[in-house]
Amino acid sequence: MAITTPPTPTAATPTAETKASRAARPFRPSLPGWVARGIVWIALGWLVLVFPLGREAFEVQQYSEAVIFGIIGLSLNVLLGYVGQISLGHQAFVGIGAFTAAYVVSVQTQSFWLGVAAAVAIGGLQALVLGGVSLRITGLYFALVTLSYGLVAEKNIFQIEELTGGGQGQPAPKPEGFATDWRYYYLCLAFLAIVLWIDWRMMRTKAGRALLALRENPKVAATFGVNVKVLTLFAFVVSGAFAGLGGALLAFNDTFVSPETWSFNLALVFVIMTVVGGLRSRAGVVIGSAFFALLGYLLEKFSFLQDGINAIPGAPDLSSEIAPLVIGPVLLLLTLTLFPGGIGQQIRPIQGWLRGRRFDRHDRGPKEVRISDVRA
């Protein structure tokens, strides 16, 4: 009996069955599985929400900056990740947002909220203008336009004394009710949450899908009925508005804005942190951005790192200003050659696990994240 039965069907049936039952009953973690996930969630929540409470004010200010960098990273992610255009003048977007907010609050003596709203609006407006340019030129040429825009802002717009308060900078006092660094930190977290929500919903609804289509192939997007020009401009406005928000929050975090802050170096850090974080991965971009914001702080905090680097003969002096510009390119190289999806790609298995799926070490997400994304 066993001999006459052909081996293939018997071998095939169980796998077909398990496949079918697997499809019918999706994976549910066991109770210990849920407990483990819960512990990790709580730990993450503690790190973000509770841990800063016990730290010094100047440290919390650094954490706020990390959160704000997350917003800026998400802003650049809209351009780089969704539209596929590289901006080398993002520091100008953010800087103009910062000065606008400070100007509205200090010179015009309006409320904090109006200052933030103005920064968001101006941020969207300047991106609209640059978006118009990007409809005509793309890639490297567009990058050059944004680069020169950044320089124009640095040399001209940031020299307008009325706006920037001249050499000593424009004061930007923290808003009432959020005057301490701790309270302000939670305000920044709330804004980051809003930005994350908007980004998430955008990508899950028609605007986001249309953007993904037109980044890959504008012709295909057009045959889906998408007005390619309008949608590209719209994405630029979204990116600019996020950048303006980030700038405003940075201004109030430092309680003043100085023209010297907004140099080309900063634009490089913004691009690097977004790409290293992982284009089109919200969690990755936020983590990458926060990491770069905290890099100088971490080097100082863990002085053995600094000592270790200093022990290397001929090692560069890693002060907190230039640390991102030394470590950044190294990480960028590693990202582009080994993990094109950046941090987002590497944390994908963990993300899936935290959401109650199996831990799948090989989950790399869509294969499509390529170096050519950065169309330069």
Place this chain on the structure above:
Amino acid sequence: MSVLETRGISVRFGGVYANTDVNIEVGEWEIVGIIGPNGAGKTTAFNVITGFYRPDRGRVIFKGRDVTDLSVHERVALGLGRTFQNVGLVKGSTVRENLVSAQYLDADYSILAGMAGAPRSFTVERELNRKAEAIADLMGVADILDEYVVGLPYGVLKRVEIATVLATDPEVLLLDEPSSGMGPEEAHELGDSLLRLREEFGLSIAMIEHHVPLVVRVCDYVYCLNFGQLLAEGLPEEVRNHPQVVTAYLGEDADDPALSGVEHQIESLLDTE
């Protein structure tokens, strides 16, 4: 009455006359085939009809309306759907995402409402998803809904692409080589689905196609283009045996009466293409 019509369209790229005075008509419920050798200007004509190219001369009339000056997405909104020769899909997305993306104009909420997470956007999204599943069922691609486009075989992609165009809710379907990359059996099945689509949705179809048995089986009328000009038009059998069409495909020597059994040769050649 014709639902789609080109009136003497001419397109020139530098010194190349890609289309010269091309008149194509697609009647309601009609399946029209466009054949011709490579470089004959077939895809150029499609690009003019769908709005990717502006013709130097001539008009495009769709549903009795002159659409020559409308942009691509406006024509899509009127009910003009098309596929591409080299697969017009978002390759980094899944089949499902493509089918939902294609319903862009059906997504009945504003972009801002979607971004804010308005409750309406959630319900509409669920509807779009259901419709995507229904269309996938219809085109026989339901089992690969959640697979990424990038790894799928070419013949399957062609079917997914037709499903995607259907999702845009068209009245006229322009198919650019729908059976390329398919074997004879798959091509036959494709013919069945095209005939069924016409029955069920009252679609009119214009297709560029090299697979002659498919053209002969499903097309009501055939145009043959060569060097940007209409060479012949008529019923499939007529066009297929038209001496000039034969010449265009096989070259001048085919005119030579000394060659015996030319027709037989042609038939076998065209059939295997």
